[in-house]
Amino acid sequence: MACLIEVGTHLVLDAELAGCRTGEVTLVSRLPRSCGPGELVLADREFLGVPLWRAFTAGGADLLWRVPADRILPVERQLRDGSWLFRIHASTDPARRDPVTVRVVAYQLHGTGGTGEDHRLVTTLLDARRYPARRLAALHQERWEAETVFAELKTHQRGARTVLSSKTPDGVLQQIWAHLLVHHALRELMVRTAATRNLDPDRVSLTETLRSARRSVTLTPGSFSP
Numbered sequence: 001m002a003c004l005i006e007v008g009t010h011l012v013l014d015a016e017l018a019g020c021r022t023g024e025v026t027l028v029s030r031l032p033r034s035c036g037p038g039e040l041v042l043a044d045r046e047f048l049g050v051p052l053w054r055a056f057t058a059g060g061a062d063l064l065w066r067v068p069a070d071r072i073l074p075v076e077r078q079l080r081d082g083s084w085l086f087r088i089h090a091s092t093d094p095a096r097r098d099p100v101t102v103r104v105v106a107y108q109l110h111g112t113g114g115t116g117e118d119h120r121l122v123t124t125l126l127d128a129r130r131y132p133a134r135r136l137a138a139l140h141q142e143r144w145e146a147e148t149v150f151a152e153l154k155t156h157q158r159g160a161r162t163v164l165s166s167k168t169p170d171g172v173l174q175q176i177w178a179h180l181l182v183h184h185a186l187r188e189l190m191v192r193t194a195a196t197r198n199l200d201p202d203r204v205s206l207t208e209t210l211r212s213a214r215r216s217v218t219l220t221p222g223s224f225s226p
Helices: 024-028 050-057 133-157 169-196 206-219
Strands: 002-006 011-016 040-043 062-066 084-088 100-110 116-123
Touching: 002 024, 002 133, 011 169, 040 133, 050 062, 050 100, 062 133, 100 133, 116 133, 133 169, 133 206, 169 206
Parallel strands: 040 062
Antiparallel strands: 002 011, 062 116, 084 100, 100 116
């Protein structure tokens, strides 16, 4: 499963599911349909490629993606904040006539041991004055909110030791979509509740919301819309 998740609310905005023979890049290539102007798409390694990059930017979205450690991105034009511009090419463009210009941001994350881990990002945000490298590096850490969403789905909502009961591929897909829809309904409820009290949605407990929803369904059938 590949998901497009809104990091501020944990809402799953779109998802693509397939069998184990379908790779993540193929699934992700179907998600640009849900992206548009004014949105910044964060992604981890393994997705950087000209076709996928252009698929997301075609709708007007901006991108901030991590780069694999072995990817070589030499400086073509140095910018004031230490980032630089570089042109990437598709493997189907051996003559290198149709490049995409990206901005590269390099930084280190220091753990408890004091040693820094090197990270690099590429982005469509080319203006170093408006979008400083330090700010982009901090912003990309929000991508890990997606892992919290997967934990919410697989542990809190489904149950840590619960296995999908369907015996057929179609039945498994149906169950997964059902879990995604329930999660979206719960998160939408949490966002609305937080808005009434001017709170960040992160301050509202998913576990308590799930318990309240279960009580509503059990005690008053029909009160919780499917």
